[in-house]
Amino acid sequence: MNTLKWLFPVLLIWPALKLAQLLAVVRVLRRLRFGAERVQRLPEADIPAWFSEAARPLADTLLAAGFRRQGALVNRTALGPEFDDPALLYALPGVPITAYLRAHASSARDGACYLVLTTTLDDGRELGTASHLETPVVPYPAQLDPETLPKAPLDALLARHRARLAQAIAAGARPLVLDLEASVARGQTLTDSARERLLASGDATPEPDGTLTLRWGPAFAAARRLGRAQPAEAKAARAADPAPTAHLSAAAHTAIEWRHYGQMLVLQRARFSWLPKTLLMVGSLVFFALALRWTLSPGLGLVLIAALAFHEAGHLAGMRYFGYKDTQLLFLPFLGGVAIGHDRLVLAPWKHLVILFLGPVPGIFVGLALLLFADASPSPGFMHEAGLLVLVFNAFNLLPLLPLDGGQIADYALVSRFPLLRVAFNALSALGLIAVGYAADSILLKIIGVFTLFRLPVEWKQARLVKTLRAELAPDAPEETVVKRLLGELRRVFAPALGTPQRLQLVRGLEERIRRPRPGWGAVGLAVAGYAALLVVGLAFAIAVNTHRGERRIAAAQTRATAAGLAVGTPPVYAAVPDTDNAALPLLELDRLLSAQWGERSTEPPDRARTLTLLTQAADRPAFALPADFPSAPDALASHGLTLAFTQLAAEAADLHRYGRRAEALQAATSGLLALRHLRTAPHWWNYDQDRDARQDLWRVIENTLADPAPVAAETLRQLADQTDEPALLAFAHRAIIEARIRSTRWLGETDSGEETPPGFNTFLSLLRHITPHAATAHAAHYDDTLALDAALREARAGRWPALNPAPLPAPDAGSAVDQDALPSWSITGWQLERLADDLASQRVIRAGLAARWMIQHGEALPATLADLRAPWPTEPSIHPATSAPLTLETRGAFTVLALPRSSGLTYLTDQDREHTWRLAPPPPPPTPEKPEGKTPKSGKKNTKKHTTRPPQA
Numbered sequence: 001m002n003t004l005k006w007l008f009p010v011l012l013i014w015p016a017l018k019l020a021q022l023l024a025v026v027r028v029l030r031r032l033r034f035g036a037e038r039v040q041r042l043p044e045a046d047i048p049a050w051f052s053e054a055a056r057p058l059a060d061t062l063l064a065a066g067f068r069r070q071g072a073l074v075n076r077t078a079l080g081p082e083f084d085d086p087a088l089l090y091a092l093p094g095v096p097i098t099a100y101l102r103a104h105a106s107s108a109r110d111g112a113c114y115l116v117l118t119t120t121l122d123d124g125r126e127l128g129t130a131s132h133l134e135t136p137v138v139p140y141p142a143q144l145d146p147e148t149l150p151k152a153p154l155d156a157l158l159a160r161h162r163a164r165l166a167q168a169i170a171a172g173a174r175p176l177v178l179d180l181e182a183s184v185a186r187g188q189t190l191t192d193s194a195r196e197r198l199l200a201s202g203d204a205t206p207e208p209d210g211t212l213t214l215r216w217g218p219a220f221a222a223a224r225r226l227g228r229a230q231p232a233e234a235k236a237a238r239a240a241d242p243a244p245t246a247h248l249s250a251a252a253h254t255a256i257e258w259r260h261y262g263q264m265l266v267l268q269r270a271r272f273s274w275l276p277k278t279l280l281m282v283g284s285l286v287f288f289a290l291a292l293r294w295t296l297s298p299g300l301g302l303v304l305i306a307a308l309a310f311h312e313a314g315h316l317a318g319m320r321y322f323g324y325k326d327t328q329l330l331f332l333p334f335l336g337g338v339a340i341g342h343d344r345l346v347l348a349p350w351k352h353l354v355i356l357f358l359g360p361v362p363g364i365f366v367g368l369a370l371l372l373f374a375d376a377s378p379s380p381g382f383m384h385e386a387g388l389l390v391l392v393f394n395a396f397n398l399l400p401l402l403p404l405d406g407g408q409i410a411d412y413a414l415v416s417r418f419p420l421l422r423v424a425f426n427a428l429s430a431l432g433l434i435a436v437g438y439a440a441d442s443i444l445l446k447i448i449g450v451f452t453l454f455r456l457p458v459e460w461k462q463a464r465l466v467k468t469l470r471a472e473l474a475p476d477a478p479e480e481t482v483v484k485r486l487l488g489e490l491r492r493v494f495a496p497a498l499g500t501p502q503r504l505q506l507v508r509g510l511e512e513r514i515r516r517p518r519p520g521w522g523a524v525g526l527a528v529a530g531y532a533a534l535l536v537v538g539l540a541f542a543i544a545v546n547t548h549r550g551e552r553r554i555a556a557a558q559t560r561a562t563a564a565g566l567a568v569g570t571p572p573v574y575a576a577v578p579d580t581d582n583a584a585l586p587l588l589e590l591d592r593l594l595s596a597q598w599g600e601r602s603t604e605p606p607d608r609a610r611t612l613t614l615l616t617q618a619a620d621r622p623a624f625a626l627p628a629d630f631p632s633a634p635d636a637l638a639s640h641g642l643t644l645a646f647t648q649l650a651a652e653a654a655d656l657h658r659y660g661r662r663a664e665a666l667q668a669a670t671s672g673l674l675a676l677r678h679l680r681t682a683p684h685w686w687n688y689d690q691d692r693d694a695r696q697d698l699w700r701v702i703e704n705t706l707a708d709p710a711p712v713a714a715e716t717l718r719q720l721a722d723q724t725d726e727p728a729l730l731a732f733a734h735r736a737i738i739e740a741r742i743r744s745t746r747w748l749g750e751t752d753s754g755e756e757t758p759p760g761f762n763t764f765l766s767l768l769r770h771i772t773p774h775a776a777t778a779h780a781a782h783y784d785d786t787l788a789l790d791a792a793l794r795e796a797r798a799g800r801w802p803a804l805n806p807a808p809l810p811a812p813d814a815g816s817a818v819d820q821d822a823l824p825s826w827s828i829t830g831w832q833l834e835r836l837a838d839d840l841a842s843q844r845v846i847r848a849g850l851a852a853r854w855m856i857q858h859g860e861a862l863p864a865t866l867a868d869l870r871a872p873w874p875t876e877p878s879i880h881p882a883t884s885a886p887l888t889l890e891t892r893g894a895f896t897v898l899a900l901p902r903s904s905g906l907t908y909l910t911d912q913d914r915e916h917t918w919r920l921a922p923p924p925p926p927p928t929p930e931k932p933e934g935k936t937p938k939s940g941k942k943n944t945k946k947h948t949t950r951p952p953q954a
Helices: 002-011 013-031 049-064 154-170 180-201 216-239 250-269 274-293 298-321 349-357 360-372 380-397 405-413 419-440 443-454 456-472 479-494 500-515 521-563 584-597 608-620 640-658 662-679 688-706 714-722 726-748 759-771 773-797 828-857
Strands: 038-041 068-076 085-091 098-103 113-121 126-130 144-148 204-206 212-214 327-332 336-341 888-892 895-901 915-920
Touching (some): 013 216, 049 113, 049 250, 068 180, 126 154, 250 479, 274 298, 274 327, 298 336, 298 349, 349 521, 456 500, 479 500, 584 608, 608 640, 608 662, 640 662, 640 688, 688 726, 688 828, 726 773, 726 828, 773 828, 828 895, 828 915
Antiparallel strands (some): 038 068, 068 085, 085 098, 098 113, 204 212
């Protein structure tokens, strides 16, 4: 299918080329002037030397056959001397037959001549027998009665003409004998008759100067006739005997080719009207669009056509500015577009560079603008693809690879100074195109690269020729001198591989390369400056537009957040509280203390005793109020010292438990929880992550302590149960999470990652942030995600937990980590709700564990089911708030464990982290009955061993 996908577009190339050739011929014919030919006598001194040399073999044949030379005449046209058609006239004495010796008009038959035997009859007819007749552009005159015998020798032509003449005489016609002056007059009469016939047919329109212009229909018909005749001429040239042209000297060959070269330039310099240009452009566009139909979607195909037209329009504007008159845009299927200018101007290298830059540079800005404004369009996906296509297309054209614009820029700026270096540059370009073709999976680029490699031997010969002629010819040498020298050298170097038409086309490019001024360092600087300016200006444009667009999007998101009541404001003002009752004072002191001790200027270890004392004071005080002079700057709100304080408190409590001081460990952890309840009233100072980490550390110590059956004060258990208040935790989490997200928006506009970051790197990050649209998009999305998270948290507080739909994960092997790539992808809302749900699940497990401890504390057996749990606080069976998974009571080894699965794989990495657990203390052993006094054990020995219970290790 992939082959068939490319087959039809490839088949379009041949008809596209044929149609372009046909339209090109039509527009040339439309610009020609007919009916202005003048037949004149040509003096012997004015006969071109090349024509005399080319006609010599046939002239000798005519003389040997008894013909006598009468003279020469010439048909002069309105196109100029390059199209003058000379002829030699020979008469056969005593016979009314005139022989015209003419040169082939086709460049495929250079140096070859043909014969036309004519007889004028008294009835006005012109009887003609020829070995060749040129393909007529306009109808022959009505009086002409021609007959052609291709490749016939003179005796065969003469015999046939005598036979036709005899038939005319037998029919009553009488031949006339004409001298040279009469022949010239007869030629003019036939020319005027052809003009009258063309005008009467309606195939031409008269012009003010008396000439005629072909209409569209006849021009197409003539173009088709010429198109069919061209292959026939080439075939006849290949089959012809080379003897008729073998006698030509090199000078004659060069003069003939120079004549055809001049004809080519005359036709190219003709000014064409807008209508044929439009037809040719539309025709090429149709084939280009058909080729795109099988490679791109219709929408992107139109975008590429518009981008290509805009790109080439920039080239055309530069060409028109620097003097080109007859310019045109053509589309080439699979290749792109081309801007054509037929004026043979030799511009300075810097002008060529400007023309080349005017194509891709404006297109790059258009593509960049489309990308930057993609999100604001009704169809952002298509707009983004369109902008990317335009940007890549124009940027690709700036690659320094021939034949791309970038390769031509490098050629005009530097490579053209050294002709042989151009061969190496072509080789590198070919390899680069092949590499890009493989990277982009483009078979067309690969084909062009391989074709360029195959042409390297020819390029080497051309480069040596250009180098030689540059050294021999003066920089201001006339065009005729350069072209004639080139024609002779090309005939010597490439003959017989190239025919005259191919040599003429090759001369067009080589002549410009030889006469082109050598680029100086100014041209090199212009090329470098062009690339640099494109980068700088494009960067500035991207920054300006993206910054404006980003600020607009961020401002709209801020407005939405402010309308929802989520704007960042000043910290709340608390009521006045006596210092002796204010828990904020010892906590502030502790924050300053540990921040200083853990700062880089301090080498003293933290004071654990002081930490425990201040936290205990905060736990015992009934109220919390930050002082009025408390700073509201973000750095002052970090509370790093308190984070370290709770970490240190958990470590101190764990050490107390390890060394058997269980009551002190439990009291320390309980004081920490009581201090946390105060901090939750200041979510702008104490955030949710800090609270979560501190709670987890403290409850872990409490679990290890309560797993020992030693008695615990009932008030302590009640205090611990009070710290599992779900509504209070949800309210704090809601305020703290939203507060932290709103405050974190200020970091989205920052690029400085710390004092150790080099300033240059920070500048680069800032520049990158302003260039890419993703920074502003992420900034605005941060507000919108916060709005969504706020709505979800409100639902959770109302008892309607949003569905998370977690992706299940396979259970990993014991002790192995879960594959990170297998973890589900979550939004910020899902991730925060996931953490909060697991936090609440952990609190429910703890609350049930405390109830079980209460029962054990009062000598009751562990319940068979969770429904039998009884305590002074609600102890209904718990479930996971997000997944509704039930809490279970299991025996695992020596312990009874409460377990509740976590919601998904987002919050665990190993098998041990898949659930929330709480180990219960075993029931106390029954009391040992007292022994009667005076009795000893049967063994006769006194048992002095004491029973001890080793607490389980955390």
